[in-house]
Amino acid sequence: MTIAAVFASYVRPAVADSGLPECDLMVAPQTIDELEHILDLASEHQLKAVIWGGGTHQGIGGRIDPDLLIATSQLNRLIDWQPEDFTVTVEAGMRVSDLEEMLADRGQMAVLPELPGAATIGGVMAAGVSGWRRARYGPTRDRVLEVDLVTGDGRRVRAGGRVVKNVTGFDLPRLAVGSYGSLGVIAQACLKLWPEPSTKVTVSVADGDRALATAYRPTAVVESDGVAKVYLGGTEAEVDGQVEALDGTVVPGWSWEPEPTGVVGWSLRVPPASTRSAIERLPSGWRYQAGLGVGEIKAASVDAEGAAELRAWAESQGGALVIVSGPAGLYSDMDPWGTPPPGLDLQRELIRRFDPCRVVNPGRLPGGI
Amino acid sequence: MTLIGDLVEILGPDRVLSEPLERYLYGTDGGVARGEVIVVVLPETASEVSDVVIAAKRHGSPIVPRGAGTGLAGGAAPAVPSVVVSLTNMKNIEIDLGNRTAWVGPGVINLDLSKLTRSSGFHFAPDPSSQSACTIGGNVANNSGGPHCLAEGTTTSHVLAVEIVTADGEIVLLGGPAPDPIGLDLRSVVVGSEGLLGIITRTLVKLTPNPLDVRTILAGFATMEDAVATSSGIVARGVVPAALEIMDQKMTRAVENFVGAGFPTDAAAILLAEVAGHPAAVEAEARLVEQVANENHVTSLRVAADGVERAKLWLGRKSAFGAVAQLAPDYYLHDTVVPRTQLVATMQKIYEIAERHDVLMLNVFHAGDGNLHPLVAFDASVEGQLDIVHAAMEEVARVCIEAGGALSGEHGIGLEKRDLMPLLYNEADLDAQARLREAFDPDGLFNPQKVLPAGSRCADLGRPLPTGAWL
Secondary structure (H helix, E strand, O other): OOHHHHOHHHOOHHHHOOOOOOOOEEEOOOOHHHHHHHHHHHHHOOOOEEEEOOOOOOOOOOOOOOOEEEEOOOOOOEEEEEHHHOEEEEEOOOEHHHHHHHHHOOOEEOOOOOOOOOOEHHHHHHHOOOOOOHHHHOOHHHHEEEEEEEEOOOOEEEEEOOOOOOOOOOOHHHHHOOOOOOOEEEEEEEEEOEEOOOEEEEEEEOOHHHHHHHOOOOOEEEEEOOEEEEEEEEOHHHHHHHHHHHOOEEEEOOOOOOOOOOOEEEEEEOOHHHHHHHHHHOOOOOEEEEEOOOOEEEEEEOOOOOHHHHHHHHHHOOOEEEEEEOOHHHHHHOOOOOOOOOOHHHHHHHHHHHOOOOOEOOOOOHHHO | OOHHHHHHHHHOHHHEEOOHHHHHHOOEOOOOOEOOEEEEEOOOOHHHHHHHHHHHHHOOOOEEEEOOOOOOOOOOOOOOOEEEEEOOOOOOEEEEOOOOEEEEOOOOEHHHHHHHHHOOOEEOOOOOOOOOOOEHHHHHHHOOOOOOHHHHOOHHHHEEEEEEEOOOOOEEEEEOOOOOOOOOOHHHHHOOOOOOOOEEEEEEEEOEEOOOEEEEEEEEEOOHHHHHHHHHHHHHOOOOOOEEEEEEHHHHHHHHHHHOOOOOOOOOEEEEEEEEEOHHHHHHHHHHHHHHHHHOOEEEEEEOOOHHHHHHHHHHHHOHHHHHHHOOOEEEEOEOEOOHHHHHHHHHHHHHHHHHHOOEEEEEEEHHHOEOOEEEEEOOOOOOHHHHHHHHHHHHHHHHHHOOOEOEOOOOOOOOOHHHHHHOOOHHHHHHHHHHHHHHOOOOOEOOOOOOOOOOOOOOOOOOOOOOOOO
């Protein structure tokens, strides 16, 4: 029997038209049971699989020439929403924008990336990306209460729980965030929600650093190519009081700027106090968006000139310069992550126990693991 | 050479404790479990910890790391005869105000860090009730919470990096000062791993700005239902206060008698609500708290007039477990969590269980996040008492899990709740946890027989591990 025949029952017509890359075999499980079966078969046949959510973070990490593409587009159901408990449980293929829109109806928010495009919950978790509101609400990792993973060899594993505070067992839900599928495919997750503040404003200011020092725990302070915006949320009186001290131009609501785009996309991460210094060190012509007080800078450039020096400096600060997107050749010229972190042996041992045949995204993580 | 001889060579005779009394003292934590200690060592550096691990491993002796031993789940009580590594001598603190972080040794006492940073306008947010005694190493190992974790998150949200000594004796730094460290986030599983994955020798923690204004409100209610409805009602209106704590009447009376905090002892339940932050927010949120309390038939309401009164109210709340000593020599508690919406129904069932088993049950809990602390006061010297308590508390755990909850919100599983884990997780779930443990510590050197019940690692599941080199 050919491999294609083995997977025949999971190949869905809907997969073909959703902007996916070339891959001989593309499947879209409709249930988590099907996902288990697919990964079990992939292990049996020693296939390399790429997992596809919205496709918005596929440029991060080592390149893979996959035998199999698993789209999560059909695993997009709402499993459980308890507005009064401020928890929601969804399948991983649900789009972030759909979730936030649904939550907003009841004045709640999952505080995931603000302009997610087609990104899915599972994709945002697997890539470990956060929105700018992390300055106030913490990163995406702080949101994940429970996770259902399907391991690389096709076993469904649940960890955590649907309560907002929990130390029952090892924290696999947090570990899954930023794991790029190396432990398995995130199939379902329960997220902690936050109430939407009654008043939200965006204040454009001349000096972002000064604003950061003036505002009391702002929702975010983001500087895009030299222009800074302060995002505030809270009661009307609180927001009004803060606005006065900031001395800027106010618009109601949170108005987010799109990320800079270019031939190459970067994620520069430095300790928060080094953010200004990092901005100043960006090679000329790089566009950027920086979370002041956070130390995360999203940048775009026409090429990689000056990137090696910037990376060396970032790493010397305890940070990193990661390629987020770029032409194929770039990945062979430059490691997408930079110097691997300590503890790689532990990471390998862990991955070996969850994905023994190394099916899902092999080589995607730092150190080529 | 003997194990003790090797340890004396590494640390000198003063930091190796092997007298019977010393070994006895380190055989337990704040809970009821007691285990056998081979020897206690007090290392002062990561490299000493590493040498100790290597020596103990050579002699085939398990290791139990511990901080101040304030845990209540038996996490620091050896399950098998073990070398106890006390980290209390590792008290270094390096503060970096620019980054709002501090590197702290595992032996630093929680409250000491906040005291040290207070004048600069910062504090360490996790504030377990034992914060004047417990260590940050212990907080990290247990992912400790505390009343103020409602708005700020538990310890894990405040840890940027951990340095651990692995089961091979290697010193490894996991995480770092910049956001989103690359690679698998091993830091996040070391937090809350209860000493099973490695020995924490240093932690980089976040410091949180002190609130500009604080208001602490004490409300009394004629029924527990009204108190819980107030707490849930506040959160449902879109306000996440700094803390929302409830005590039942039995606990309130014990505490009032003990510290005289000014709690209304005629109330069936009291709610301690704190709002903190920007002055304008505090004003509005305090009004909302009062409004919701009024809607739920509040019988008495008081706002702490100043810092002294506020401190007294919190002293009352944080003395709850200590106050129980007036009633009985021992106590046993769970720290189960239920969805907030299940609080009233669950509390009712818990009281029924206590009545059926005829045990003295008191309740104090973090109402805002549904983290219960049903506590039974008893006398362990009376034969059969502990068995009755265990039976009642197992039922309590079952009721909480049936309500969609979890076994522990902040105290950990340790020894006490280990065998209840299958109530919550199936074979594959527990096997995954055991695999994770095995990746860090294949021989089970660190804190053996804790957290995971026997037989969790199931050889029948999944595909066999490939042998030899990989990648």
